[in-house]
Amino acid sequence: MQAAACGSLAAHAMTQRWDPDTYAAHARFVSELGAPVADLLAPQPGERVLDVGCGDGALTERFRAAGCVVVAIDSSPEQVWAALERGLDARIIDARELEFQMEFDAVFSNAVLHWIGDAERVIVGVWRALKPGGRFVGEFGGHGCVASIREAFADALGARDIDVATVDPWYFPTAAQYRSQLESRGFSVDSIQLFPRPTPLPGDVTHWLELFAQPFLSAVPDDGRPALLEEVRARLEPRIRNADGVWIVDYVRLRFAATRPE
Ligand code: BEZ
Numbered sequence: 001m002q003a004a005a006c007g008s009l010a011a012h013a014m015t016q017r018w019d020p021d022t023y024a025a026h027a028r029f030v031s032e033l034g035a036p037v038a039d040l041l042a043p044q045p046g047e048r049v050l051d052v053g054c055g056d057g058a059l060t061e062r063f064r065a066a067g068c069v070v071v072a073i074d075s076s077p078e079q080v081w082a083a084l085e086r087g088l089d090a091r092i093i094d095a096r097e098l099e100f101q102m103e104f105d106a107v108f109s110n111a112v113l114h115w116i117g118d119a120e121r122v123i124v125g126v127w128r129a130l131k132p133g134g135r136f137v138g139e140f141g142g143h144g145c146v147a148s149i150r151e152a153f154a155d156a157l158g159a160r161d162i163d164v165a166t167v168d169p170w171y172f173p174t175a176a177q178y179r180s181q182l183e184s185r186g187f188s189v190d191s192i193q194l195f196p197r198p199t200p201l202p203g204d205v206t207h208w209l210e211l212f213a214q215p216f217l218s219a220v221p222d223d224g225r226p227a228l229l230e231e232v233r234a235r236l237e238p239r240i241r242n243a244d245g246v247w248i249v250d251y252v253r254l255r256f257a258a259t260r261p262e
Contacts (some may be wrong), residue, residue, distance in 0.1 A: 020078055040255070046067060048103060051071070053113075060083065109139075119171060155235060167216055173254065175256075197253050
């Protein structure tokens with residue numbers, strides 16, 4: 001999932017899969033914490049909204065409830081199926097392959113864009129999809145996001161002679177970098193901010209790793225994965241597990257609102 005909703009991407013299709021039930025059990029906080037971003041979009045009745053990386057559509061439903069006509073896309077067939085079951089107009093489309101032409105008043109994306117290294121391609125497609133005056137509002141992982149987890153994998157994979165850079169799927173830009181990408185395409189940036197959002201997990205960090213860190217785990221053969229998982233968990237425990245036993249992941253978010261000028 002392109003997220004939420006976690007979006008999913010063809011580029012990592014071999015190593016990153018989204019199971020809607022697992023997602024709902026261990027990552028419902030992703031769509032719940034995305035509510036302020038949906039509010040930032042300020043959806044108006046009758047507006048046409050494109051949700052890029054809708055995941056199971058939990059957040060997309062807010063736009064429908066606001067009276068919008070919503071198209072929800074995700075590259076994960078399983079997540080699109082879950083969104084269809086909510087009665088949404090959901091379609092299997094990769095965020096890098098947007099072919100809409102000036103159809104939308106607003107494009108929204110939550111917790112997806114960090115899965116897409118080719119940000120420019122997404123931005124070009126979003127621009128094309130928007131009517132002049134249309135808004136692009138979103139949030140995703142920003143510079144420094146889940147640094148503890150990246151470092152734990154870098155150390156654990158390094159000890160196995162694997163360069164973590166060859167498997168790390170995430171793109172976490174600074175606000176200045178993403179602003180520059182948006183402005184290069186012609187967007188007017190209304191707001192953009194990078195902020196830490198330490199996020200308590202509903203259970204053990206192992207679930208998070210199994211759900212979100214599949215590309216790292218896939219770097220070793222199947223029979224080596226339990227040991228890798230256990231080692232990464234052990235490296236993380238002193239850093240992100242508090243005295244009450246709660247795992248708190250060091251999320252950093254990049255939230256933005258931009259407009260395609262008239
Ligand atoms: C997220 O869903 O927001 C996320 C996933 C993986 C790494 C960082 C953030």
